[in-house]
Amino acid sequence: MRKKALFIDPGRCIGCQACVAACRECDSHKGRSMIHLDYVDPGNSAAAMPTVCMHCSDPVAPCAQVCPVDAIPVGNDGVVGTASPELCIGCGNCVHACPFGVPKLDVPEMLQYKCDLCYDRSSQGLLPMCASVCPTDALFYGTFDELQAKRPSAKAVDVFDFGNQSVVTGNALVAPAGAEDVIPGGYSVWNEFLETPA
Amino acid sequence: MSRWDADPVSDHPINRPAPPPGTALLSGNRGALAGGVASALALTVAILLGSRNLDNFDVALLGYALGTIFLGFGIAYRSVLWVQSPAARRYLIRGWRALLRPGPNLPKSEIPRTVFSVLLLQRFIAERSKPRWLAHQGLFWGVISATLITFPLTFGFIHFRAVAGTESLYWIYVNGIRTVKIDALGIVGWLMFHGLNFSAVLVIAGAAWFLHRRWSERGNNLTQFGRDLMPLIALVAISVTGLALTVSSALMGGFGYQPLAFVHMCTVVLTLVWIPFGKFFHTVQRPAMIGVHLHKQATLASEGAINCRSCGAEMEGAVFVGDLQKTMSELGLDYSGWIETCPACKRIARGARYRDQVKAGF
Numbered sequence: 001m002r003k004k005a006l007f008i009d010p011g012r013c014i015g016c017q018a019c020v021a022a023c024r025e026c027d028s029h030k031g032r033s034m035i036h037l038d039y040v041d042p043g044n045s046a047a048a049m050p051t052v053c054m055h056c057s058d059p060v061a062p063c064a065q066v067c068p069v070d071a072i073p074v075g076n077d078g079v080v081g082t083a084s085p086e087l088c089i090g091c092g093n094c095v096h097a098c099p100f101g102v103p104k105l106d107v108p109e110m111l112q113y114k115c116d117l118c119y120d121r122s123s124q125g126l127l128p129m130c131a132s133v134c135p136t137d138a139l140f141y142g143t144f145d146e147l148q149a150k151r152p153s154a155k156a157v158d159v160f161d162f163g164n165q166s167v168v169t170g171n172a173l174v175a176p177a178g179a180e181d182v183i184p185g186g187y188s189v190w191n192e193f194l195e196t197p198a
Numbered sequence: 199m200s201r202w203d204a205d206p207v208s209d210h211p212i213n214r215p216a217p218p219p220g221t222a223l224l225s226g227n228r229g230a231l232a233g234g235v236a237s238a239l240a241l242t243v244a245i246l247l248g249s250r251n252l253d254n255f256d257v258a259l260l261g262y263a264l265g266t267i268f269l270g271f272g273i274a275y276r277s278v279l280w281v282q283s284p285a286a287r288r289y290l291i292r293g294w295r296a297l298l299r300p301g302p303n304l305p306k307s308e309i310p311r312t313v314f315s316v317l318l319l320q321r322f323i324a325e326r327s328k329p330r331w332l333a334h335q336g337l338f339w340g341v342i343s344a345t346l347i348t349f350p351l352t353f354g355f356i357h358f359r360a361v362a363g364t365e366s367l368y369w370i371y372v373n374g375i376r377t378v379k380i381d382a383l384g385i386v387g388w389l390m391f392h393g394l395n396f397s398a399v400l401v402i403a404g405a406a407w408f409l410h411r412r413w414s415e416r417g418n419n420l421t422q423f424g425r426d427l428m429p430l431i432a433l434v435a436i437s438v439t440g441l442a443l444t445v446s447s448a449l450m451g452g453f454g455y456q457p458l459a460f461v462h463m464c465t466v467v468l469t470l471v472w473i474p475f476g477k478f479f480h481t482v483q484r485p486a487m488i489g490v491h492l493h494k495q496a497t498l499a500s501e502g503a504i505n506c507r508s509c510g511a512e513m514e515g516a517v518f519v520g521d522l523q524k525t526m527s528e529l530g531l532d533y534s535g536w537i538e539t540c541p542a543c544k545r546i547a548r549g550a551r552y553r554d555q556v557k558a559g560f
Binding site: 010011026027028029030036038039040041045047048049051059062065066067068069070085086087089090091092093095096097098099100101102103106108109110111119120123124157160162163164165173175176179180183184185186187 | 280283285286288289290316322325326416417419420477480483484487490491494513514518519522525526529530531532533535536537540541542543544545546547548549550551552553555556557
């Protein structure tokens with residue numbers, strides 16, 4: 001049973017990239033950073049969006065389901081691992097099937113790699129590297145009770161809307177108390193774009 | 199108790215749901231069982247034919263032969279289960295079609311180049327790390343050479359007969375047909391009869407490097423004994439006991455040879471039985487998927503790539519994306535249109551939605 005999770009609050013993210021650098025330093029990441037930090041509207045806004053693996057629980061790990069060689073392990077605690085190096089053939093299925101845009105692909109190495117919640121650390125009770133260095137707690141790792149003790153009005157949302165498909169995740173986004181129970185996954189953005197008359 | 203006290207993924211049994219009705223090649227484990235039995239029977243018949251109704255079969259190798267027949271069963275059993283996954287099935291068909299019927303968009307040299315580069319030279323491992331590549335090459339060629347030497351001997355496909363009136367000359371018989379004569383004390387004979395020793399040295403060197411890494415590298419608390427260490431230990435056990443047989447016969451006058459031979463056979467047979475169900479199964483999966491990259495290359499050339507629906511950047515080939523969408527539909531993942539957006543745009547779109555609709559103006 002995994003009671004702890006990463007609670008991500010993009011509203012707190014200052015885009016400092018400390019998480020990106022720290023991720024690289026995780027013992028099991030071998031110098032690769034697995035977190036993404038995207039700027040939502042560069043030039044006009046400082047808003048930044050940190051993206052780690054959300055460890056999808058329903059449907060369980062779409063990345064693992066579309067893998068043709070069973071390279072992506074899913075633990076009984078719900079943690080979706082990075083691809084197994086001896087199995088991964090670098091086809092890229094997982095990269096594109098992930099609704100959150102998480103997995104990365106090294107084409108020459110024929111190897112996918114993605115956030116594994118710093119499993120060598122988190123399985124031992126330590127913080128994932130990103131959460132250990134985040135100066136604003138935009139990436140908070142702990143139980144929901146621990147989060148609420150710090151932010152009484154915070155709400156954690158772990159259901160994302162992707163059109164006809166909702167995805168329930170192991171990690172969650174932090175939202176204001178009055179927010180909906182389902183967070184938009186972004187899917188409708190280009191749908192609306194397509195529907196907009198030229 | 200809040201929702202966060204509950205296990206988010208209570209006990210999902212495996213990371214892959216059952217394929218929808220009508221999509222499996224064979225239904226459930228019964229198909230896998232049938233495939234396994236058929237494979238074991240085919241191997242048994244091959245042994246009977248190859249050894250001329252067991253005339254040339256070496257009874258001392260019976261344990262190895264039985265282990266290999268079970269290996270045939272296990273690999274077929276696991277393979278049938280494996281190809282029930284929509285992604286595996288689709289890629290296997292696509293990949294082998296590209297290999298067998300490359301079409302005009304794939305240069306003829308590309309197939310041997312890919313086989314050589316990916317399967318034999320394994321350049322992708324060199325990209326990960328040069329020492330890892332070297333160690334893996336040791337393991338790979340050690341195991342391949344040992345397999346090529348032992349399997350034909352075990353099955354009785356190859357056997358030796360002394361040339362009458364000589365002390366060290368032997369005829370080599372292949373499928374009961376006399377071929378060439380070799381001198382066991384000559385260079386060729388010596389190399390041939392010590393082939394397995396060379397294999398053992400290669401395997402021990404490779405496995406030792408991997409074991410050293412498993413013990414010494416940072417983050418090794420994720421190492422699992424059964425999954426990661428046992429395969430290496432098994433390979434070392436086979437190689438060391440095999441070398442010990444040579445030491446016993448060549449340097450110790452055959453001291454302890456029989457018990458050693460029994461221990462060696464046990465290590466080999468247990469490993470053979472285990473191959474289909476552990477890490478070693480990648481030796482089946484990776485060659486089986488060799489055509490995938492050729493398929494992607496050929497279809498990208500013929501059908502072109504699609505562009506991200508948001509930023510317009512070139513993404514994957516249209517055929518690849520279409521295949522993935524079909525796979526996702528079969529798996530019940532109902533957002534396959536989303537994969538026409540590149541990963542970066544997916545993340546930015548979600549961030550924009552969060553900023554606009556969840557926490558306005560962050």
